[in-house]
Amino acid sequence: MVEAKTQLDVKMKVVDLDVFYGSFQAMKNANLDVPDRRVMALIGPSGCGKSTFLRALNRMHDLTAGARVEGNVTLDGVDIYAADIDPVTVRHRIGMVFQRPNPFPKSIFENVVYGPKIHGERNRKRLLERAEKSLRAAALWDEVKDRLNRSALDLSGGQQQRLCIARVLAVEPEVILMDEPASALDPIATSKIEDLISELKKQYTVIIVTHSMQQAARISDFTSFFLLGELVEVGTTSEIFTRPKDKRTEDYITGRYG
Amino acid sequence: MADAAMVNAPDVKQDLSRSRARGRRLVDAVATLLLWSAASIVVGLLLLFVAYLFYKGASVVDWHFLTGNPTAAQAGGGIGPFIYNSFYILLLTLAFTIPIAVSAGMYLQEYASRGRFRQIVQFSAESLATVPSIVMGLFGLLVFVEAFHWHFTALGGALTLTLLNLPAMMRVTQESLAGVPATYREASMALGGTKWQTIVRAILPSAIGPLTTGVVLIAGRIFGETAALIFTAGASVSYGRSAYDPSVWHTAETLSVALYQTHREALVPDADRIGNGAALVLLVMVLLFNIVARVAGRRLSRRLTGKST
Numbered sequence: 211m212v213e214a215k216t217q218l219d220v221k222m223k224v225v226d227l228d229v230f231y232g233s234f235q236a237m238k239n240a241n242l243d244v245p246d247r248r249v250m251a252l253i254g255p256s257g258c259g260k261s262t263f264l265r266a267l268n269r270m271h272d273l274t275a276g277a278r279v280e281g282n283v284t285l286d287g288v289d290i291y292a293a294d295i296d297p298v299t300v301r302h303r304i305g306m307v308f309q310r311p312n313p314f315p316k317s318i319f320e321n322v323v324y325g326p327k328i329h330g331e332r333n334r335k336r337l338l339e340r341a342e343k344s345l346r347a348a349a350l351w352d353e354v355k356d357r358l359n360r361s362a363l364d365l366s367g368g369q370q371q372r373l374c375i376a377r378v379l380a381v382e383p384e385v386i387l388m389d390e391p392a393s394a395l396d397p398i399a400t401s402k403i404e405d406l407i408s409e410l411k412k413q414y415t416v417i418i419v420t421h422s423m424q425q426a427a428r429i430s431d432f433t434s435f436f437l438l439g440e441l442v443e444v445g446t447t448s449e450i451f452t453r454p455k456d457k458r459t460e461d462y463i464t465g466r467y468g
Numbered sequence: 469m470a471d472a473a474m475v476n477a478p479d480v481k482q483d484l485s486r487s488r489a490r491g492r493r494l495v496d497a498v499a500t501l502l503l504w505s506a507a508s509i510v511v512g513l514l515l516l517f518v519a520y521l522f523y524k525g526a527s528v529v530d531w532h533f534l535t536g537n538p539t540a541a542q543a544g545g546g547i548g549p550f551i552y553n554s555f556y557i558l559l560l561t562l563a564f565t566i567p568i569a570v571s572a573g574m575y576l577q578e579y580a581s582r583g584r585f586r587q588i589v590q591f592s593a594e595s596l597a598t599v600p601s602i603v604m605g606l607f608g609l610l611v612f613v614e615a616f617h618w619h620f621t622a623l624g625g626a627l628t629l630t631l632l633n634l635p636a637m638m639r640v641t642q643e644s645l646a647g648v649p650a651t652y653r654e655a656s657m658a659l660g661g662t663k664w665q666t667i668v669r670a671i672l673p674s675a676i677g678p679l680t681t682g683v684v685l686i687a688g689r690i691f692g693e694t695a696a697l698i699f700t701a702g703a704s705v706s707y708g709r710s711a712y713d714p715s716v717w718h719t720a721e722t723l724s725v726a727l728y729q730t731h732r733e734a735l736v737p738d739a740d741r742i743g744n745g746a747a748l749v750l751l752v753m754v755l756l757f758n759i760v761a762r763v764a765g766r767r768l769s770r771r772l773t774g775k776s777t
Contacts, residue, residue, distance in 0.1 A: 268658065270654070270657070270658065273653070273654070273657055275581070275582070298660050298661070298662050299660070301657065301658055301659065301660040302659075302660030305658065305659070306658040308651065308654065308655070308658075310651065312649075312651035312652065312654065312655045313655075314652055314655065314656075314670055314674075315652075315673070315674055315772075316673070324656070324659060324661075324669070324670075325659040325660065325661075327669075328656075328659065328660065328661045328662075328665045328669065329660065374655070377655075377659065378658075378659070381659055381660060
């Protein structure tokens with residue numbers, strides 16, 4: 211721990227992670243340290259296992275029939291796959307934003323307070339405060355403050371995705387996982403989401419899967435490169451993009467892979 | 469669309485292609501006509517049926533007929549108690565069917581893994597669904613009427629109808645839940661929701677529209693059911709028993725059973741008149757259930773999902 215002064219705190223640590231779908235091994239022996247309050251980008255070609263890896267970090271694979279996870283994933287040093295750990299608590303502390311905006315077919319307000327409500331908050335005033343705080347943090351408050359009771363489905367795609375981020379923030383997680391959160395959005399909505407992510411890392415640890423290398427370069431502090439179910443290389447984003455150590459990373463960065 | 473491609477075809481083949489295209493167009497036109505006719509027959513039959521019943525029954529149905537008491541031997545009897553009994557048994561049946569079937573359907577769709585128990589439940593439900601209603605009626609006769617010594621009761625009738633409709637209601641529940649996008653489930657679980665919270669707060673509100681539609685359609689079926697009730701709820705309101713009895717133990721002849729009885733063994737001289745009127749009332753009721761099913765399902769899902777369009 212002497213080194214800790216010069217190194218960043220590790221928020222999540224992945225050791226020897228394997229993920230299987232039935233007999234197919236989608237992730238082989240992945241190891242990664244995720245630094246606290248930084249943005250970690252996961253990049254690689256389609257089907258390389260980056261989403262599989264991400265979903266192992268909040269036990270979403272528990273919901274998929276036939277999926278199996280082996281190895282260790284720790285949050286603040288505690289193994290989230292340990293027998294005495296409730297996956298519901300894990301997902302309370304590690305939030306997730308999906309590729310396509312997936313608001314509930316409820317009002318904007320009911321969407322944001324969904325998390326607080328299921329975790330027991332009943333007080334209407336506190337719920338309102340929480341909703342405003344989360345919507346402000348997700349840079350959506352000014353656009354929706356006059357129509358909180360309108361359906362979330364009436365919002366644009368970009369607004370819906372920021373609503374989904376607000377919905378995650380309202381649970382007050384420590385880590386936020388994002389699975390290509392801007393891939394279904396237009397460039398303007400995308401840049402809003404990117405600005406938001408840069409803002410979020412002041413308080414949260416963000417791990418983001420992206421298919422866009424430019425996006426990874428713009429928003430992340432660290433980047434991991436995945437290929438064919440393997441985590442090939444991890445480094446600071448500038449290292450990965452300028453001086454990759456592995457030949458495969460270099461080939462991908464310079465556009466020699468699809 | 470086909471023509472555009474033909475224009476670019478080589479000259480030599482052009483004539484041949486044209487005649488073939490004409491042949492295919494003809495087949496297409498004939499097929500369209502045949503399918504349209506088949507669809508029209510369905511609509512036509514319904515209209516014919518409704519028109520005929522209105523023609524025969526419309527002059528019979530008035531306030532006195534709808535609310536009056538049936539008579540044993542003289543003309544001029546009404547069908548009031550039969551309507552009361554129909555709704556009584558309907559509500560009692562739904563009170564049994566909905567909790568059991570919705571819970572079982574929810575279990576199968578959301579909880580059960582694809583293991584042996586799930587297969588057994590599914591198989592049992594499907595087998596139960598194939599039992600003819602008259603057989604279910606005889607089962608009710610043996611169990612509720614004789615073994616339990618209940619005699620003919622509304623309760624026995626309702627329980628028999630529950631057995632008859634459980635599988636369909638279960639299937640409706642399963643399909644309504646299966647129709648909810650997986651993304652709602654994922655979103656709720658990712659926010660730290662338990663399975664139960666996810667079902668109650670995220671999935672059920674989205675499934676409530678189709679679920680309501682299914683319930684009301686099944687209600688229409690229960691309302692019109694006859695064979696399963698003759699030997700269980702009984703057919704004897706006209707001789708002496710209290711007509712509007714709130715007890716589950718009362719003999720409860722429903723409208724459809726009364727219709728059957730009127731034609732079979734009525735002593736009243738105007739049995740035809742009563743039959744025509746009762747048939748019309750029954751038909752209109754069942755049609756109403758179908759219309760309500762559509763409207764209510766749509767309304768409810770719009771309210772609960774908050775879509776403003």
